[in-house]
Amino acid sequence: MNFEVNIQRVTAILVSFLCLAYRSVADDEYEGLYTVTVEHSFNSGPEPVFSRRGVVAVRSLKSGYGEFLQDAPLTDDEISQLKTLATSNGIYRIRVAKGSDRDIPTNYVYSFMKACALYESRLSDKLTLHVDLSGNLIAASLSTVLPYCSGDVRLANHDLTQFNTTVDVEQMVAGPAPETQAYIQKLEQEKIEKAKGQQADNRGFFAKYWMYIVPALIFVMMSQSLSQNAAAQGGAE
Numbered sequence: 050m051n052f053e054v055n056i057q058r059v060t061a062i063l064v065s066f067l068c069l070a071y072r073s074v075a076d077d078e079y080e081g082l083y084t085v086t087v088e089h090s091f092n093s094g095p096e097p098v099f100s101r102r103g104v105v106a107v108r109s110l111k112s113g114y115g116e117f118l119q120d121a122p123l124t125d126d127e128i129s130q131l132k133t134l135a136t137s138n139g140i141y142r143i144r145v146a147k148g149s150d151r152d153i154p155t156n157y158v159y160s161f162m163k164a165c166a167l168y169e170s171r172l173s174d175k176l177t178l179h180v181d182l183s184g185n186l187i188a189a190s191l192s193t194v195l196p197y198c199s200g201d202v203r204l205a206n207h208d209l210t211q212f213n214t215t216v217d218v219e220q221m222v223a224g225p226a227p228e229t230q231a232y233i234q235k236l237e238q239e240k241i242e243k244a245k246g247q248q249a250d251n252r253g254f255f256a257k258y259w260m261y262i263v264p265a266l267i268f269v270m271m272s273q274s275l276s277q278n279a280a281a282q283g284g285a286e
């Protein structure tokens with residue numbers, strides 16, 4: 050009976066170890082393809098209206114490689130909005146969210162730049178996505194190759210239909226963190242204390258109080274044998 054219970058325990062422990070090992074291997078090898086949606090706005094006002102610009106396919110977090118895929122060429126309407134924005138020194142805004150996170154507005158990260166820079170560079174921009182260790186978006190930053198806007202670039206609409214976007218994915222790297230270490234130690238300490246507490250609870254009445262029971266028993270036995278001896282001696286005399 051006891052032996053069987055032990056076997057069961059050992060098996061359970063082994064299985065959970067295997068699961069843990071499998072999970073950490075899986076995490077290490079995670080190179081999962083995921084997409085983020087990029088939306089943009091050509092209104093300069095306080096309430097920008099966003100429309101879809103395209104998606105970024107992140108092939109690998111570790112190599113930092115991502116690719117921008119534009120949904121559709123910019124329409125004439127959008128191009129004229131961009132031109133207006135560029136001449137009025139307005140800002141061009143984007144917002145980005147991971148594919149599955151788009152329903153929650155707080156999951157978006159935002160970035161913006163001068164519309165004239167986008168215009169004069171012929172829609173050539175660089176999008177940097179900053180992600181944490183598990184791939185969650187932390188920040189996005191949009192920039193262009195142009196160092197400044199000259200203001201005297203004139204482009205036809207057909208020069209302004211396709212984005213030429215370079216994507217960079219930067220994953221946060223965890224440095225040495227004493228707080229984490231301390232926290233893990235604290236967790237382990239708590240685990241040990243918990244285990245001790247459970248052991249104490251599981252022990253029987255005798256196991257808990259043997260240090261009181263044993264002397265009491267010895268005392269009782271001694272006093273009994275003493276009184277028997279006394280009785281025997283009394284009988285002999």
Ligand SMILES: *[C@@H]1O[C@H](CO)[C@@H](O)[C@H](O)[C@H]1NC(C)=O
Nearest residue numbers: 170171173174194213214215
């Ligand atoms: C696309 O952008 C790169 C820089 O990011 C630039 O060197 C290249 O000339 C651009 N291509 C076009 C067609 O604008």
